[in-house]
Amino acid sequence: MALLQVRDLTVSFRTSDGLVQAVRGVSFDVQKGRTLGIVGESGSGKTVCTQTLLGLTRGAEVGGTAEFDGQDLLTMTSAQLRRVRGARIAAIFQDPLSSLHPLYRVGWQIVEMIRAHERVSKPAARARAIELLDLVGIPQAASRVDDYPHEFSGGMRQRAMIAMALALNPELIIADEPTTALDATVQAQVIDLLQRLRDEFDSALIIITHDLGVIADMADQVLVMYAGKAVEIADRRTLFYLPHHPYTQGLLESIPGSAGVNEKLRPIPGQPPSLINLPSGCAFHPRCRFVMDRCLTEIPELRTVERGHLSACHLPLDLTGLGSADDSARQQAADAGREKIG
Ligand SMILES: Nc1ncnc2c1ncn2[C@@H]1O[C@H](COP(=O)(O)OP(=O)(O)OP(=O)(O)O)[C@@H](O)[C@H]1O
Numbered sequence: 224m225a226l227l228q229v230r231d232l233t234v235s236f237r238t239s240d241g242l243v244q245a246v247r248g249v250s251f252d253v254q255k256g257r258t259l260g261i262v263g264e265s266g267s268g269k270t271v272c273t274q275t276l277l278g279l280t281r282g283a284e285v286g287g288t289a290e291f292d293g294q295d296l297l298t299m300t301s302a303q304l305r306r307v308r309g310a311r312i313a314a315i316f317q318d319p320l321s322s323l324h325p326l327y328r329v330g331w332q333i334v335e336m337i338r339a340h341e342r343v344s345k346p347a348a349r350a351r352a353i354e355l356l357d358l359v360g361i362p363q364a365a366s367r368v369d370d371y372p373h374e375f376s377g378g379m380r381q382r383a384m385i386a387m388a389l390a391l392n393p394e395l396i397i398a399d400e401p402t403t404a405l406d407a408t409v410q411a412q413v414i415d416l417l418q419r420l421r422d423e424f425d426s427a428l429i430i431i432t433h434d435l436g437v438i439a440d441m442a443d444q445v446l447v448m449y450a451g452k453a454v455e456i457a458d459r460r461t462l463f464y465l466p467h468h469p470y471t472q473g474l475l476e477s478i479p480g481s482a483g484v485n486e487k488l489r490p491i492p493g494q495p496p497s498l499i500n501l502p503s504g505c506a507f508h509p510r511c512r513f514v515m516d517r518c519l520t521e522i523p524e525l526r527t528v529e530r531g532h533l534s535a536c537h538l539p540l541d542l543t544g545l546g547s548a549d550d551s552a553r554q555q556a557a558d559a560g561r562e563k564i565g
């Protein structure tokens with residue numbers, strides 16, 4: 224059984240402008256020791272989806288189920304959730320300062336985190352904090368443990384946050400754009416670190432990113448979100464070689480470096496829709512180059528293309544990877560992803 228089974232998750236917010244339907248019936252599984260990548264343009268509901276699992280979306284109306292190790296996270300009391308959060312499910316956010324308190328020493332924060340969940344002495348927890356900082360690659364961890372967050376560089380803060388997330392050997396780590404704020408070298412190091420740690424602790428990992436390169440580097444399964452829905456779910460290889468949904472194809476074609484040197488990138492035309500006034504039928508239809516009559520009226524359900532590959536599109540299922548108007552552009556897009564996959 225999957226470690227995490229999310230079924231038909233819906234999340235909406237009542238605002239003065241109307242009901243924002245941020246997540247509209249999303250289902251996915253995360254297996255132990257595996258990485259699920261979630262991609263999609265800004266505002267597609269990636270963060271809301273995962274923060275809801277942790278009980279962090281205040282004031283939202285939530286539906287569906289999210290069974291973690293057989294227990295529904297969405298019906299837990301806040302006391303129960305607090306015990307799960309940190310200890311069994313850890314989160315790493317884009318901005319380390321949102322997890323590190325600026326006025327307390329880094330090591331002290333890790334020690335407190337450990338002692339809030341486990342009965343260990345202060346010296347033992349401190350030794351563990353140093354060990355963790357060392358593990359995530361903080362040089363001279365034994366002395367840097369007493370630094371304040373502002374004394375760390377951005378990359379070091381990100382590592383410290385990862386150390387904190389790992390302090391209790393969580394079974395599931397949720398990393399929401401963990402590298403966006405970092406330069407390319409540090410980004411690669413953090414990705415590498417996350418991968419090694421996942422393998423070492425056999426944790427499951429959910430990684431949220433705009434960056435298909437990160438997906439190509441580390442995801443086993445990929446969930447593509449558009450306007451609050453899962454539009455495609457596939458293993459990484461299938462996603463890059465044989466995407467079915469035109470939105471996924473569009474994302475692949477807009478990867479920097481996907482087009483040849485002399486080719487222009489092909490960004491997906493238009494903007495994602497307002498989540499208050501969604502288009503009729505398929506929410507992607509106004510931007511889709513394959514739009515058909517039924518797309519304007521019928522919401523496509525996720526259908527099985529092949530075992531483990533699902534797509535929410537009315538196009539015939541045998542059109543995987545073939546949908547591009549321009550075959551050479553499609554090819555180059557796939558190549559950019561493939562280079563990384565090998
Ligand atoms: N508390 C809230 N009240 C109202 N709307 C919200 C709230 N939180 C999020 N939303 C809306 O929900 C939608 C999904 O937001 P979310 O943060 O999940 O997007 P995202 O996919 O993570 O985007 P990004 O890539 O920019 O991080 C957005 O339209 C956002 O404005």
Ligand SMILES: [Mg+2]
Pocket residue numbers: 269270271399
């Ligand atoms: Mg987000």
